[in-house]
Amino acid sequence: MENYKYTTYNIDRDHPMYKRVTVDQWGGICYSVPKECMKKAVIEYKDVFNKPCVYVLSEHNHDAVYIGHTDNFEERIKSHMTQKTFWDIAIIFTNKTFTKAHVGWVESELVKDLINLKHQGNQPKGTYLPDEDIPGAKTFKENVQYLLLSAFGLINTFNESIPIPVAPTSVPVLSLQPVATKNTKSWVIGQTYPYINKNGVNVNLLMKSQTEYVLLEGSIIRGEPTNSFQNINAKAYYEEWKRITQDKQMTQEIVINTIKSFKTLIDIPFTSPSAALVVSCASSMNGNYFLKG
Numbered sequence: 492m493e494n495y496k497y498t499t500y501n502i503d504r505d506h507p508m509y510k511r512v513t514v515d516q517w518g519g520i521c522y523s524v525p526k527e528c529m530k531k532a533v534i535e536y537k538d539v540f541n542k543p544c545v546y547v548l549s550e551h552n553h554d555a556v557y558i559g560h561t562d563n564f565e566e567r568i569k570s571h572m573t574q575k576t577f578w579d580i581a582i583i584f585t586n587k588t589f590t591k592a593h594v595g596w597v598e599s600e601l602v603k604d605l606i607n608l609k610h611q612g613n614q615p616k617g618t619y620l621p622d623e624d625i626p627g628a629k630t631f632k633e634n635v636q637y638l639l640l641s642a643f644g645l646i647n648t649f650n651e652s653i654p655i656p657v658a659p660t661s662v663p664v665l666s667l668q669p670v671a672t673k674n675t676k677s678w679v680i681g682q683t684y685p686y687i688n689k690n691g692v693n694v695n696l697l698m699k700s701q702t703e704y705v706l707l708e709g710s711i712i713r714g715e716p717t718n719s720f721q722n723i724n725a726k727a728y729y730e731e732w733k734r735i736t737q738d739k740q741m742t743q744e745i746v747i748n749t750i751k752s753f754k755t756l757i758d759i760p761f762t763s764p765s766a767a768l769v770v771s772c773a774s775s776m777n778g779n780y781f782l783k784g
Contacts, residue, residue, distance in 0.1 A: 512642050560598040584597075686768060712773070
């Protein structure tokens, strides 16, 4: 598992946690959906969510989770929206060839491995699987655990006998795919892209490779987060912004025209332009704004 790589595809730029995640050489499908996006998601991805799946409901601190399985997620989530109030995000895993028996087996094995978290449900009884089906279900379970640990940050979720894979630095949680849109320039390796806004943000981003974008030394990033930036949907970005702005070796607090800002003292790498811009602006943004300069 330590050689696995995952890639994250942002679905809605206003909701960074609404995304699809894939793993190299894995036939499984994974979506994470914030509660406020759920009604839209079950319509947009009806063909995916109406298949047998394992799902995880989690609250923003990951102190409590609910693991379940169903052969019709659209119907099951309707009851969870009203009867289970603790959760903020649902993470759904499915496979085109799995039956309800397969996902039932995976659910039971996942719950057995849980530690340090309050599981908001009963221990499932498990489901019988023929011996020849168990290896495939076990691989599916391992990929689910890999993504929960690496892509969604549920650290210390499973018992110590399970290896905790480290996601390669080329494909971390904040990876949003840079795609040039109509009437914009294209991304070019080795080129620097500026971005300036009225809130004092004035940054330069160097594209070093398809998976490395560097916020250059001397860039000015926002000094105060927006209210929406501190909510669950932007939590990972908010924590990264705090880490950068609180490290005096990385940034220096300054005031420009009465606006509190931070000046970067070193080059800061990101794995996508969207991640760099969201952190720089302390607000939900799309990396393709760099292409409009």
